Amino acid sequence: MSNAENRLNDFDPNDSKGQEVKKFIQEHKNIKGGLIPVLHKIQDVYGYLPKETLNTVSDSMNIPLTEIYGVASFYSYFSLTPKGKHVIRVCLGTACYVKNSQAIIDEIGRELGITVGQTTSDGKFTLEATRCLGACGLSPVMMIDDKVFGRLVKDDVPKILSEFN
Amino acid sequence: MYRSQVLICGGTGCTSSGSMDIKKALEDELKKRGIDKEVEVIRTGCFGLCALGPVVIIYPEGAFYSRVKVEDIPELVEEHLIKGRILKRLVYHESIEQDRVKSLDEVGFYKKQMRVALKNCGVIDPENIDEYLAFDGYKALEKVLTTMKPEEVISQIKKSGLRGRGGGGFPTGLKWELTAKPVADQKYVVCNADEGDPGAFMDRSILEGDPNCVLEAMEIAGYAIGATKGFIYIRAEYPIAVKRLSIAINQAKEYGLLGKNILGTGFEFDIEIRLGAGAFVCGEETALMNSIEGKRGMPRPKPPFPANSGLWGKPTLINNVETYANITKIILNGADWFANIGTEKSKGTKVFALGGKITNTGLVEIPMGTTLREIIYDIGGGIPNNKKFKAVQTGGPSGGCIPAELIDIPIDYDSLISIGSMMGSGGMIVLDEDNCMVDVARFYLDFIKDESCGKCTPCRVGTKRMLEILEKITRGQGTMDDLDKLETLAKEIKASSLCGLGQTAPNPVLSTLKYFRDEYIAHIVDKKCPAGVCKALLQYKIDDEKCRKCGLCARSCPVSAIEGKVKEKFTVNQDKCIKCGTCMTKCPFKAIDKK
Ligand SMILES: Cc1cc2nc3c(=O)[nH]c(=O)nc-3n(C[C@H](O)[C@H](O)[C@H](O)COP(=O)(O)O)c2cc1C
Ligand code: FES
Numbered sequence: 001m002s003n004a005e006n007r008l009n010d011f012d013p014n015d016s017k018g019q020e021v022k023k024f025i026q027e028h029k030n031i032k033g034g035l036i037p038v039l040h041k042i043q044d045v046y047g048y049l050p051k052e053t054l055n056t057v058s059d060s061m062n063i064p065l066t067e068i069y070g071v072a073s074f075y076s077y078f079s080l081t082p083k084g085k086h087v088i089r090v091c092l093g094t095a096c097y098v099k100n101s102q103a104i105i106d107e108i109g110r111e112l113g114i115t116v117g118q119t120t121s122d123g124k125f126t127l128e129a130t131r132c133l134g135a136c137g138l139s140p141v142m143m144i145d146d147k148v149f150g151r152l153v154k155d156d157v158p159k160i161l162s163e164f165n
Numbered sequence: 166m167y168r169s170q171v172l173i174c175g176g177t178g179c180t181s182s183g184s185m186d187i188k189k190a191l192e193d194e195l196k197k198r199g200i201d202k203e204v205e206v207i208r209t210g211c212f213g214l215c216a217l218g219p220v221v222i223i224y225p226e227g228a229f230y231s232r233v234k235v236e237d238i239p240e241l242v243e244e245h246l247i248k249g250r251i252l253k254r255l256v257y258h259e260s261i262e263q264d265r266v267k268s269l270d271e272v273g274f275y276k277k278q279m280r281v282a283l284k285n286c287g288v289i290d291p292e293n294i295d296e297y298l299a300f301d302g303y304k305a306l307e308k309v310l311t312t313m314k315p316e317e318v319i320s321q322i323k324k325s326g327l328r329g330r331g332g333g334g335f336p337t338g339l340k341w342e343l344t345a346k347p348v349a350d351q352k353y354v355v356c357n358a359d360e361g362d363p364g365a366f367m368d369r370s371i372l373e374g375d376p377n378c379v380l381e382a383m384e385i386a387g388y389a390i391g392a393t394k395g396f397i398y399i400r401a402e403y404p405i406a407v408k409r410l411s412i413a414i415n416q417a418k419e420y421g422l423l424g425k426n427i428l429g430t431g432f433e434f435d436i437e438i439r440l441g442a443g444a445f446v447c448g449e450e451t452a453l454m455n456s457i458e459g460k461r462g463m464p465r466p467k468p469p470f471p472a473n474s475g476l477w478g479k480p481t482l483i484n485n486v487e488t489y490a491n492i493t494k495i496i497l498n499g500a501d502w503f504a505n506i507g508t509e510k511s512k513g514t515k516v517f518a519l520g521g522k523i524t525n526t527g528l529v530e531i532p533m534g535t536t537l538r539e540i541i542y543d544i545g546g547g548i549p550n551n552k553k554f555k556a557v558q559t560g561g562p563s564g565g566c567i568p569a570e571l572i573d574i575p576i577d578y579d580s581l582i583s584i585g586s587m588m589g590s591g592g593m594i595v596l597d598e599d600n601c602m603v604d605v606a607r608f609y610l611d612f613i614k615d616e617s618c619g620k621c622t623p624c625r626v627g628t629k630r631m632l633e634i635l636e637k638i639t640r641g642q643g644t645m646d647d648l649d650k651l652e653t654l655a656k657e658i659k660a661s662s663l664c665g666l667g668q669t670a671p672n673p674v675l676s677t678l679k680y681f682r683d684e685y686i687a688h689i690v691d692k693k694c695p696a697g698v699c700k701a702l703l704q705y706k707i708d709d710e711k712c713r714k715c716g717l718c719a720r721s722c723p724v725s726a727i728e729g730k731v732k733e734k735f736t737v738n739q740d741k742c743i744k745c746g747t748c749m750t751k752c753p754f755k756a757i758d759k760k
Binding site: 032033034035036037039040070071074075076077078092093094095096097098099103106107110130131132133134135136137138139141148149150154 | 363366561750
């Protein structure tokens with residue numbers, strides 16, 4: 001068995017997440033440009049890119065770890081650190097910005113005591129600013145996990161957040 | 166046969182305002198009333214009028230219901246589908262005239278539109294290839310594969326005058342010809358669905374509403390240039406579009422319309438989806454190709470152009486989603502038909518995403534040459550809340566602002582460039598008197614600074630310097646010299662950046678300096694922000710005459726910056742005030758002003 005195959009066996013057979021990632025790597029290690037799809041999968045499964053998993057990717061796909069970090073850090077969609085249980089993404093795209101979505105961010109920040117990019121100390125919420133969620137017709141818009149909230153006004157914030165408490 | 170059909174918008178806008186819950190409630194209600202065999206419920210792509218979502222249209226009457234809620238469903242079923250009466254309470258008010266339901270073409274929002282790229286959006290179920298087939302789907306591919314030579318396809322596209330809809334406006338037929346020329350063992354067809362301009366959602370809506378028309382066009386392109394493999398590079402932020410594309414690819418394969426031996430002609434073509442990962446620069450074609458190859462999405466120097474050396478060094482054709490969405494119509498209706506729409510140098514139609522301070526936010530498709538005034542007032546319904554129209558931003562971070570004085574300009578590639586903006590991919594953000602133009606310029610530079618990939622110095626460092634100057638101005642610390650500095654920097658960055666991102670990055674600053682210089686000067690000389698946006702230059706003040714001393718402002722201030730006593734006097738402590746504006750929105754007597 002090659003070293004690459006060996007590393008894939010690091011995934012605990014009883015860990016379903018790990019097995020899902022392992023299967024995906026096996027399917028993609030020989031396709032051209034397979035690294036980014038693999039990183040997407042890992043981010044999907046774990047919510048971020050854990051270091052040990054990237055080590056395994058490096059060995060099994062034969063890509064230097066430096067190159068993987070280069071790619072992972074280039075794209076804002078990938079995160080190298082874990083996030084809170086709920087991720088709040090407030091749109092700062094143009095259509096939302098001109099309708100004062102900054103005030104929504106400020107309000108959430110005040111309500112949770114964090115600023116953009118931070119996670120609350122209880123690990124419940126991460127606050128992020130994003131550029132255009134494609135729901136510009138409803139601006140200003142934010143997304144909490146997969147749920148979109150549109151036509152926001154500042155006063156909506158406490159009620160929406162309480163839905164996730 | 167069904168006696169009625171209910172179309173429910175399943176675009177991103179309406180989905181996020183709950184249209185799928187409405188669909189479920191409707192299906193349940195129809196079952197409960199025992200008419201689920203008589204009424205068909207279809208989830209479609211975007212109808213365009215996102216501002217009024219969730220939107221439901223019921224045929225054969227063509228009644229357009231807006232802002233529908235789950236609670237409305239029993240009444241809607243009872244009235245419209247059982248008793249056959251239009252539920253006036255919910256019908257979009259503009260679509261009804263003395264009890265008569267107007268057809269959609271008569272409604273202001275749709276009257277001046279012309280749907281070519283969006284032809285099937287909001288009409289068919291995007292997750293069912295049979296519906297696409299029923300609307301002439303894959304007929305263009307069949308025509309091309311069975312009756313046309315590759316050169317004939319290219320000459321038709323050239324003759325149509327179609328130009329790229331991704332921003333650059335390069336003639337599409339010529340690009341196909343250039344990519345057809347080189348001899349290679351492998352060529353690629355790429356669809357650019359990265360749609361990076363924040364505030365734009367045309368490509369997303371096409372992919373969500375009619376994914377098959379893009380697949381079909383990519384196959385036609387493959388046949389024309391001699392490629393057998395295609396990639397669609399799409400933003401990861403577009404999960405619904407990704408899902409519908411995957412469904413369409415699978416269904417097309419099942420039907421023998423994609424894969425090996427397509428339509429029994431021996432032609433082979435395969436399409437793979439690749440997800441972007443949140444980098445604006447990846448919309449630039451060479452950066453996009455690096456990203457598909459699994460690398461950091463940095464642009465490559467041109468030449469060589471993708472037509473000669475693109476993906477993995479092979480000849481590659483790259484077009485935008487909307488460009489592809491026009492192809493099947495050109496093949497079926499003829500190049501002359503297409504060339505008859507639009508202006509002399511800009512043929513066909515263009516889809517725009519109308520956003521910002523406009524009544525009918527949403528998606529519109531107009532013939533080239535339509536004036537900005539028609540878009541904003543006739544189609545867009547004007548500016549809400551009686552505010553004054555100030556400017557329109559087109560072309561996103563690479564474009565510029567068109568001031569109100571130029572509202573009669575026809576929208577086409579060349580007119581827009583002549584006034585310092587550009588067509589861009591189709592984002593159109595309307596600004597009113599409450600938007601500060603210096604702040605808008607700052608917003609775009611901030612975006613560019615974040616998104617610059619860092620490969621070349623003028624863009625990486627230059628845009629940061631420009632941003633710093635703009636921030637200084639919005640803080641009220643700018644000098645008149647700064648305006649010259651901005652202009653010099655802009656010129657240098659444009660001239661010396663590696664890719665289109667840097668080469669166009671200064672445009673929002675240059676165009677606002679050109680048309681709104683007085684606003685810059687107000688920030689610098691008078692230390693005032695005329696629109697009342699730049700916080701450092703604002704003071705909230707209570708007008709004693711209007712104030713009724715109720716104390717509501719003081720109680721709602723989050724930082725207790727308003728001091729005073731009920732029935733006596735209230736003042737804003739400027740040292741504590743964080744300028745959030747809460748007091749102003751809370752005051753029932755409009756006694757608080759910002760200056
Ligand atoms: C910074 C930058 C961002 C771009 N973003 C996009 C984009 O999001 N979508 C797109 O179709 N084209 C985008 N383009 C244009 C592409 O480089 C390319 O010209 C286009 O995909 C060609 O297709 P077309 O000829 O059909 O327009 C961008 C260009 C630059 C310089
Ligand atoms: S700008 Fe906010 S959703 Fe598009």
